[in-house]
Amino acid sequence: MSDPEDDELKRHALAQIASALSVPIETFLDPSVLCGDHPSEADQESELLELFRQVRDVPARRRCLGFIRALTEPKASETE
Incomplete structure (x- = not known):
């Protein structure tokens, strides 16, 4: 089972990385989830x-x- 605190830390770290690279956080997520077949x-x-x-x-x-x-x-x- 996933630890909610751990998940929050991961989301925060990912947001910081995205911010540092000036890209949306979605850049790091599975494109099939966000864009379908695109x-x-x-x-x-x-x-x-x-x-x-x-x-x-x-x-x-x-x-x-x-x-x-x-x-x-x-x-x-x-x-x-």
Whole structure:
């Protein structure tokens, strides 16, 4: 059986870690519980990095980075 005091200490420690990393506490929880079938942001980042490392063609890597950069640049209408 779980000790309520121990559980509270664990929750507090997890909250402190999340705060120190500036991420929501949910980052450390099972994404299937929170998001159903949707992968967590961390899972998506891991997959993106793993796939990028498999791209050996330098021009293809540049195109990939260009695509990501274009997605993250603010649109002209957003900066006005």
